[in-house]
Structure formats: C-alpha cells, structure tokens
Amino acid sequence: MQLPAGGEGQLVMVRDDLDQLLDAIAHRGFRLIGPTARDGAIVYDEISCSADLPAGWTDDQDGGTYRLRRRGDDALFGYNVGPQSWKRYLFPPSSLLSRVRSDDGLAFAAADEQQAAPLAFIGVRSCELHAIAIQDRVFLGGRHPDPVYADRREGAFIVAVNCGQAGGTCFCVSMQTGPRAQSGFDLALTELLDADRHEFLVEIGTARGADVMSEVACRTAQPTDVATAGQIIERTAESMGRHMDTGGIKDLLYANFEHPRWDEVAGRCLACGNCTMACPTCFCFSVENVSDLTGTQAELHRSWDSCFTMDHSYLHGGAVRVSNRSRYRQWMTHKLATWIDQFGTSGCVGCGRCITWCPVGIDITEEAAAIRADDGAVAGGPGAVTSAEPGAPHSQKGQAGDA
Amino acid sequence: MTLEPLLREHPFLTSLEPQYLALLAGCATNVRFGEGSFLFREGEPADRCFLIREGKVALEIAAAGRGPIIVQTLAAGDVTGFSWLLEPHQWQFDGRAIEPVHAIALGGACLRGKCADDPRLGFELTQLFARLAIQRLQATRLQLLDVYGNAHASAV
Amino acid sequence: MHPLSEPSAASPWTEPASWRVTATRRESDDTVTLELEPPAGQVFAFRAGQFNMLGAFGTGEVPISISGDPATGGPVLHTIRDVGMATHALCSLEPGDRVGVRGPYGTCWPLEQAEGADVVVIAGGIGLPPVRPAVYHLLAHRDRYRRVVLLYGARTPADLLFTGELTRWRSRFDLDVQVTVDTAAGGWRGDVGVVPDLIATARFDPATATAFMVGPEIMMRFTIRALQTAGVPDDRIFLSMERNMQCAVAMCGHCQLGPFLMCRDGPVFCHRRLAPWLNLREA
Numbered sequence A: 001m002q003l004p005a006g007g008e009g010q011l012v013m014v015r016d017d018l019d020q021l022l023d024a025i026a027h028r029g030f031r032l033i034g035p036t037a038r039d040g041a042i043v044y045d046e047i048s049c050s051a052d053l054p055a056g057w058t059d060d061q062d063g064g065t066y067r068l069r070r071r072g073d074d075a076l077f078g079y080n081v082g083p084q085s086w087k088r089y090l091f092p093p094s095s096l097l098s099r100v101r102s103d104d105g106l107a108f109a110a111a112d113e114q115q116a117a118p119l120a121f122i123g124v125r126s127c128e129l130h131a132i133a134i135q136d137r138v139f140l141g142g143r144h145p146d147p148v149y150a151d152r153r154e155g156a157f158i159v160a161v162n163c164g165q166a167g168g169t170c171f172c173v174s175m176q177t178g179p180r181a182q183s184g185f186d187l188a189l190t191e192l193l194d195a196d197r198h199e200f201l202v203e204i205g206t207a208r209g210a211d212v213m214s215e216v217a218c219r220t221a222q223p224t225d226v227a228t229a230g231q232i233i234e235r236t237a238e239s240m241g242r243h244m245d246t247g248g249i250k251d252l253l254y255a256n257f258e259h260p261r262w263d264e265v266a267g268r269c270l271a272c273g274n275c276t277m278a279c280p281t282c283f284c285f286s287v288e289n290v291s292d293l294t295g296t297q298a299e300l301h302r303s304w305d306s307c308f309t310m311d312h313s314y315l316h317g318g319a320v321r322v323s324n325r326s327r328y329r330q331w332m333t334h335k336l337a338t339w340i341d342q343f344g345t346s347g348c349v350g351c352g353r354c355i356t357w358c359p360v361g362i363d364i365t366e367e368a369a370a371i372r373a374d375d376g377a378v379a380g381g382p383g384a385v386t387s388a389e390p391g392a393p394h395s396q397k398g399q400a401g402d403a
Numbered sequence B: 001m002t003l004e005p006l007l008r009e010h011p012f013l014t015s016l017e018p019q020y021l022a023l024l025a026g027c028a029t030n031v032r033f034g035e036g037s038f039l040f041r042e043g044e045p046a047d048r049c050f051l052i053r054e055g056k057v058a059l060e061i062a063a064a065g066r067g068p069i070i071v072q073t074l075a076a077g078d079v080t081g082f083s084w085l086l087e088p089h090q091w092q093f094d095g096r097a098i099e100p101v102h103a104i105a106l107g108g109a110c111l112r113g114k115c116a117d118d119p120r121l122g123f124e125l126t127q128l129f130a131r132l133a134i135q136r137l138q139a140t141r142l143q144l145l146d147v148y149g150n151a152h153a154s155a156v
Numbered sequence C: 001m002h003p004l005s006e007p008s009a010a011s012p013w014t015e016p017a018s019w020r021v022t023a024t025r026r027e028s029d030d031t032v033t034l035e036l037e038p039p040a041g042q043v044f045a046f047r048a049g050q051f052n053m054l055g056a057f058g059t060g061e062v063p064i065s066i067s068g069d070p071a072t073g074g075p076v077l078h079t080i081r082d083v084g085m086a087t088h089a090l091c092s093l094e095p096g097d098r099v100g101v102r103g104p105y106g107t108c109w110p111l112e113q114a115e116g117a118d119v120v121v122i123a124g125g126i127g128l129p130p131v132r133p134a135v136y137h138l139l140a141h142r143d144r145y146r147r148v149v150l151l152y153g154a155r156t157p158a159d160l161l162f163t164g165e166l167t168r169w170r171s172r173f174d175l176d177v178q179v180t181v182d183t184a185a186g187g188w189r190g191d192v193g194v195v196p197d198l199i200a201t202a203r204f205d206p207a208t209a210t211a212f213m214v215g216p217e218i219m220m221r222f223t224i225r226a227l228q229t230a231g232v233p234d235d236r237i238f239l240s241m242e243r244n245m246q247c248a249v250a251m252c253g254h255c256q257l258g259p260f261l262m263c264r265d266g267p268v269f270c271h272r273r274l275a276p277w278l279n280l281r282e283a
Helices: A013-026 A126-140 A147-153 A207-213 A223-238 A248-254 A259-265 A274-278 A322-342 A365-371 B004-009 B016-027 B107-116 B119-144 C087-092 C126-138 C163-170 C196-203 C216-228 C271-278
Strands: A011-014 A032-037 A041-046 A057-062 A067-071 A095-102 A108-109 A121-122 A157-162 A187-193 A198-204 A285-291 A297-304 B027-033 B038-040 B048-054 B055-065 B067-075 B096-097 B101-107 C015-029 C031-037 C051-055 C063-065 C076-079 C098-105 C119-124 C147-155 C176-181 C210-212 C237-240 C266-269
Touching: A013 A032, A013 A121, A013 A157, A013 A198, A013 A207, A041 A057, A041 A067, A108 A297, A108 C015, A126 A147, A126 A157, A126 A322, A126 C087, A126 C196, A147 C119, A157 A223, A187 A207, A187 A223, A198 A207, A198 A223, A198 C087, A248 A322, A248 A365, A259 A322, A259 A365, A322 A365, A365 B016, B004 B016, B004 B027, B004 C271, B016 B107, B016 B119, B048 B107, B067 B119, B096 C051, B101 B107, B107 B119, B119 C196, B119 C216, C031 C087, C031 C098, C051 C076, C063 C076, C076 C126, C119 C126, C126 C147, C126 C210, C126 C237, C147 C196, C176 C196, C196 C216, C210 C216, C216 C271, C266 C271
Parallel strands: A032 A121, A121 A157, A157 A187, C119 C147, C119 C210, C147 C176, C210 C237
Antiparallel strands: A011 A198, A032 A041, A057 A067, A095 A108, A095 A297, A187 A198, A285 A297, B027 B101, B038 B096, B048 B101, B055 B067, B055 B096, C015 C031, C015 C098, C031 C076, C051 C063, C051 C098, C237 C266
16 A cells, blocks of 8 residues: 655646646547546546546445435546446457458458557556456467457556545455556556645656656655555545455355355346446457358457356257356356466456446345355255365365265 | 076176075076077066076067167176066066077076075065166166257257 | 467467368268368368367357367368257358368367276267267377277267278277167167166276266266276366357357366366366356
C-alpha cells in the first residue's frame, strides 16, 4: 500500500491539465477509450477530453443492484466499475477471424480487419489490470497466440486509476488484485480532491508514459501528496464491500463437487449468463462458419460464448452439463479453482461485477463461504465413495467409508 | 475313471476344495458336441450345466422374422448358466456349438441332491454361480446401454 | 520444405492449409476413412494419438483422430464417423475434393514408456481408429515390447472397422487379437460379449503391462474396473477422451473437463490423473 515515500519520479498534475495528458496520448495516434455515463451506467467508450468523463458521479452496487448517484463533488473517477470491462476492446464480442475461398482449392486468408488505431485505455482500475494480465495468459500465453487479441493488446496505452472508494461488491483485497495499481500501466493516477485542490498524483510506469508526461504541465510530487494518496488507497482497502477467504480454495472446491449448496444456488440461478458477459476474465468463445449464397466464400466468425448455454458442452448426442446445477458449478469452480490448474492464476479479480449484474443477486463470495462453512457435506446424505487423492474432487471427507 | 482331474483344472472350480471336487465328480460326465449341434434348447428342462473345456458355444434366441440372435458366446473356461439351480429348471436360451465342443456335464438333480446333503457344498456352489450371475448381469447391462450406438440411440 | 509437424505459431484461424482428398474408403455404414494429402512441398508428421482439425468448406471444424501409420509418408489417414453436419460433409467428400486441415494437436500414446513389457490395446467402436497408429508402432518395433494384445469390441459384426487388417493381424504369432460384438445374428462365428469381459482371459502380465484404451466413456469405465481387478496400476492405464472441441488451441473453453483442457492436456490421459473427474456426473 505504500507509495515510494519520497515520491521519487512521481508528479502532480492539476485536474484541468488532464486534457493535456489526453491530447498528448491522442497526438501519438491512439484512440482514447474511457469511462462515460450513459444509460444509467458507467460504460467504456471513445472519449476526447476530460469533459467526457463522468464527473461528479458515483455508483451504488450490491447483489443485483446498480445505481448511479450524484456525488457532492466533481471527482472524475469517483465510481467503481460498470457492467463492461476492457475485454470488450481486447477480445471483442464478435470478430471476423478469417475468410475462406473455395473456388480454386481452399484458400484461407486473415481477416483484413486490422485495428483502426492503437487503443489507449483511460481509467483502468487495479482489478482490471489483473484481469487483462489474466486474459493475456489465455490468449497470448499458449503455443498459438491469438492474433486478434495480440493486435489490440500490443501497444495499448494504459492509464490506470487507483480507486478512491470501494464499491459495494468489490473484494479486490481478498483476491490480492488491488486497490493499488502495481504494474501493467504506462501511467497510474490517484485523484486528490478536497476543498483546496483537485489534482492527480501521477506515477510513471514506463518510458512511454514518461515521454507523454513531458508534454503535460506538472510539478514534482511532495511527500505530503504521496502520503495523501496513500491514505486514500488505504481507506479504499478498508472499505471493501465483500470479502472472500481464498485460503486453499482450489482444494476446497475440488473436495465439494457434490455439495448441497450447488442444488441451492441452482434453484436461484437463471443460467442467463450475465456473469460471464460482465466478467472481465471470462474468455469462452464459439467459432461459426458462415458461407455466402454462391457457396464459394465462407467467413469464420468468433463471438463470446458462455458456459451457461446448453450447447457449451455439447458432445454428439447431448450436452455433458445439462442441469443448471452443473453449469453454475462449472462456472464457479472454473473461476476460482480449475483456472489455477489451467493457467497458473485464479480467474477472479474481485471486481464484483458478477454479483452486481446477476438478476437474482447471486454472490460468489457468499457461495464460496457457504461451501467452506459446511465443507464435506454431500447432497442427499452420506454414503458416497471417497477418493483419498489430495487435490482430487470427492464427495465426502473424513467419514469411515469403504470403496 | 473319475473326472476329478478335469474338474480340478477347469477355471470355474479352482476355488473349490478337493473334497467337494470329488463329490461333484460323482455328477460329472464327459460330453462332446459337433459343430452346429445344440447343447440345449430354450424351454427344455435344464437338467444339467456344462463346464466348457474346448470350443465355443453361442447362447441364441430366435423369433419369427428375426432369425437367431446371439446374445453371448462362451468359450473354454466358461460355464453355461444356472438354470439348473433354481426353479423352474428350464433353459432360457438355445445353446449351440459353433465350434466342436468338449465339455463336462454336471447333472442338475445330482448336484441339487448333494447340496441338500451337504449344505456347505451348497453354499460354495451358490457363491460360484451367484458371482457368475452378477458378471452376466453387468455384461448384459453394458450390452443394453448400446454404448456404440449412433448419436441418437445412445447417451455416450 | 515447410514441415508442419509442430503446429506453427501462426494464427490458428488462417493456419488451416488446403489438403486434397486422394482416396476414400467406406469402413462401415456410417464410417469413412479419408486419405488426405498436404499441399505440395509440405511435410506432415504426427505422433500416435494426436488429431487434426478438419473442416469441409462451409461447415465447422471437427477434431478427427489421425488413424494411419506415423512412420510412413504419403497420404494421412483420418477415420470419421458421420454423426452431425460437419462429419457428414467430411464423409461425403470425393477424391479430388479439398478440405481445411490444421494440426496435429494433443497428447500422444506413451509408446516409449511402455517398452520392455506387455501392452494391451483396447478399443470400442469408433475407438479403434485413434489407437491404430499405436498398433502400427508396436508392430514396427515389435522387439521392444513383450506380449501385445488387441481387444476390440463393436455393436454388431457389420460395425467392425478395418476387418481386413484385423484378419491379417490375427494371423500373426506375435499379436493376440480378440474381437467381440454386443450382439450378432446367428451365423456369426466370433465372440458375443462385452469388452471388459475380455480382460480376465487376455494373456498379459497385469503387474507390468501398459494399457491403451479408446471407446465410449461407459465402456472405458467398465474396462478400467476390469483392468484394476486384474491388477493393472492406474498410472499404466491410458485413455483417449473426447469433449466439445472448437479451437484446439486451449482458448475457447469448450473442451474443459475440470482442470484439463482436452485439446492441450489430452486427448490421451493417464488414468491416475483423470480418475477423480471421470466418475463425476456433468463435470
């Protein structure tokens, strides 16, 4: 939580000079994407100046609840995260992957849909930086990096923002993904707003970030500036809306595949998939082959998919995961447990979107806590077979059973 | 000449104690069936069971318009059934030699008599045939699941 | 020469190359083997157990096990069962037609690890094609293995695949082939019964043998039990699994089974690793 005490290399910029920063980035050819207030929510969209930002707004979030509310001040970043995440830009909901021609043999060509201009993300929260890093592992970390993601990701300019308040469904502290932005940014801002001033503490993350700041009016940060920013972040950390105990959570979920809680949540879950759409790390996609009427050209399209759909686990004849119960279990155990085995990190960054945007307010932290509180319970009662392998899912623990 | 040595070497009876093998030998006869001939027919009294030593037996059932269908084949080391053990002592299938068969036939009434005289023998034999029945049941269930069936006919 | 033995780091979406169908062979009512030739100048190599993504024009791609001999050059064999739109399109291809191919992907049968002891190859139904490359390898390096047993089951005699080859294999003295079907019309002189029941009478040393198995999941679970009863340890039982596969490059999320991404961590798995997930319902 401590910023470098002497504020080495850190700068302070007054609020109005934020436009100089945005201009400096735009002049380098970037397309600015930042938070805007629209349709009653904070959504990431193209911006051109600080006037486009949702000044003076905050959000009230809880299970299945999201409301924008006027603040008493003009803070530019006085809210948390909205229904979308930056994945909307790095991993678009729908994209053309390639074209196939069949008039002379089969010829495959990349979609000529390159990025119009490189992207600059303005106002990326720490949880979102971690989410981007998690998706980097999925899309770039394997043997076959995805060119669509790579094209958008490489060179993306990132201006992070340290949260000045915690949201009602936030739990980044539990997931160790915030609230302070640690890395993965070109610049990181902390909004310093009180009766006397409206400034930003600016932390330089890269040479490119320093280069941009050279065109912005600013002063060297004083220890008091740094201390103030530190206190703001500390206060944010102490006011998280939710908490999740992540100790041994992978083994906990592996050991409770037949826990009665899954039946309980299945009774509430609509399998609508909102959580997967809002989640900044969910990456499932489906590939669709569409041919034209002449039958000589086909296109390969990719679009977001969700493990909540009936088709997701389709295997000639039927789906593997048919019940609501199995699909909710798949989503949650993937997010918190099997993701760790698949990609080396948790899939959850504690942003709370799945809680806020669930129409029935299912709370992943509450579900995890319920299973933990009743570790080893089995739906339908005892008598199931135990597997003694550590890290293996089994139905019952600690009971004298025979295989 | 007793058939005890032949009984002793048959895999189905390996766990049976020597004194019981001697008792069973009293019910045993050596039999042969030519290729294509029937060991037993559906509906006939099941008055014996066969320990197959050589050859192959098909358990078949036929219906008008369907021809004979083989539900299981048995080879050296196998036993044909347990219909001798329980009422109504009636064969449920046809048993046909599809290769020349050498077998030991154990008389049903003789076996049942010896089991009545020696309940311990009865217990041992019932255990052996119960295990056989379970194995057949599991196999039948697996066949019933039609696991190789096409996408519409089967679950997996 | 552009070797395609390792899937390149190029985009999976434009990587498919246009291969030509050189021959087709109907193996049964619903199963066809396609012989495919890569583009001129490209050499393709694969390991037994791996699969390619095949896509006839205008239909989706499907994962198809490579069913030929990894050691020989020439056209690459893929055996396909017609179960849906994409496989139907593939099964309808004629020599001269083109098909998009990318791969090979996935894990392979641990043939080196199995050397020096008996090998039991168990296949059910459409499971024989994915394991046939392993059989070719075992036969080509016969002296590196002890007893080699092939147990194969299908629904009916008409559903048996590669019958010509099975007949040739049966006539070898160094390969023990047992074939069974679930049901047959009278006149069938082979065995009728289930594959797991073949384990008890198969001749191999369970303490040291390695088993390679492919078939419907239910059949595999019963067969695994039979192998365990016979005394084969879990870490020497290998099975090839199947799940919904769309990208084959560990990115689309469809082929997950618990912690495993089947296109990357499979399709060949060691039973010891997979066991906790195999018996879970709707995992």
